[in-house]
Amino acid sequence: MVRSTSIAGKIFDVLNMIFLVFMACIMLYPFWHVLVGSVLPYEEAIKTSFNLFPRSFSFEAYEYVFSKDTILKSVIVSVIVTVAGTLYQLFVTAITAYPLTKQDLPGRSAIFLFIIFTMFFGGGLIPYYLLIKSLGMVNSLAVMIIPAALSTYNMIVLKTFFQNIPIDLEESAKIDGAGYMRVFFKIIIPLSVPALATIALFIAVGQWNNWYVPMLFLNDKELWPLAMVLRDVLINNNMELTRGGSFVSKEFMLGDTIKNAIVMVSVIPIIIVYPFIQKHFVKGVMIGSIKS
Incomplete structure (x- = not known):
């Protein structure tokens, strides 16, 4: 400063x-x-x-929250969905963005416009629900991972970062006999850690806080992630999820405290993860802000 x-x-x-x-x-x-x-x-x-x-x-509220199987199961579900969803979306985003940086890709402009089209137009909620149902992903954790394979915005950010990597590095690798896949995994990916870390954080936060998809497609409460449990407790004031189906004076006395404890449990993991990728995040958010 x-x-x-x-x-x-x-x-x-x-x-x-x-x-x-x-x-x-x-x-x-x-x-x-x-x-x-x-x-x-x-x-x-x-x-x-x-x-x-x-x-x-x-810390009685925290002891009570972690003593309930419903909360513990939802935390495990959230961790699985967040980790699997982040790795899956990051991989799909990267392998989509990299080919679009190549001028010699057949139909490159048409493919890019087709992807951009999805940012402005969608089929609607009912067709989307019918599609998910026809694919057999209702009441399955796959519905929180597979359909969200690609974010157009993240793809554009990553594509911009790939384009700023000097082309000489790729050409040198190709002279040595490396193909596109080897160049991608050995050169492009290691040089793109700041951008990948930034996008991974955006994806992970979105997956961890995702309650809308479970609300639509997960009828089995055993599959609910923590965000959905939190929504049901806070918005619907449904304390049955924390009581195990019975009314006890202790739960009544700790009602608001339990709600606050569940909120903290849902926030703390992201707070813990952020410092480890902060140095990459700061670089990643500067993508495209400075031109050389």
Whole structure:
């Protein structure tokens, strides 16, 4: 950050810093509110809905959440879907974007326009449901992975990154006898880690938070991911998923605390993963912003 030496510049820096700190507090408060609400004892939680700094802590809600098979199964389902879906979509996106960078690809423009067409026009929800049903993917985890094979936006981002890789590297490899597949896996992929990490993060967050597809196609609650369980608990106020079908005073007392704990359980994995790919993410989001 470049700091100004003039008085006006220093005043601007101070005001800018105050503004950024204020905005950061606004952004972080909802997260902090849920975090505090998940560790508040019942006696303190019922006194007021605003607890910025709790005087005591209780992890009873987390103990209760992790003691329920429904939550644990949904976490496992979310992990499986997120990992498998991210790897699958990343692979399909990469092998689609790379050929489209080649000028000698037959029908390259037509293929690209056909893919772009899907960004603006779709068949609609009913035809989509009938298609999924005809493929036998209703009540199957495959419905959360296979249909979402390719994001046109991610493909365009990755295609742009591939085009910025010096063509001389590929030509040198081809002179040494390497084919397109070897060039792709040995040269293009290693050089594209920032872009791939960025797209992988976008895909993983989308898969982890995906509740719409399960709502449409997963009738069996045993297959619900954590996002769908969270939606049912928060929006429909369905505490049966955490009670195991019976009303107990303890669940009633910890109702809001349990909801906050489930929210934190759904958020923490992404927060844990992000620092490991942050250095690649910062580079990846700059794709196309600077031209050499």
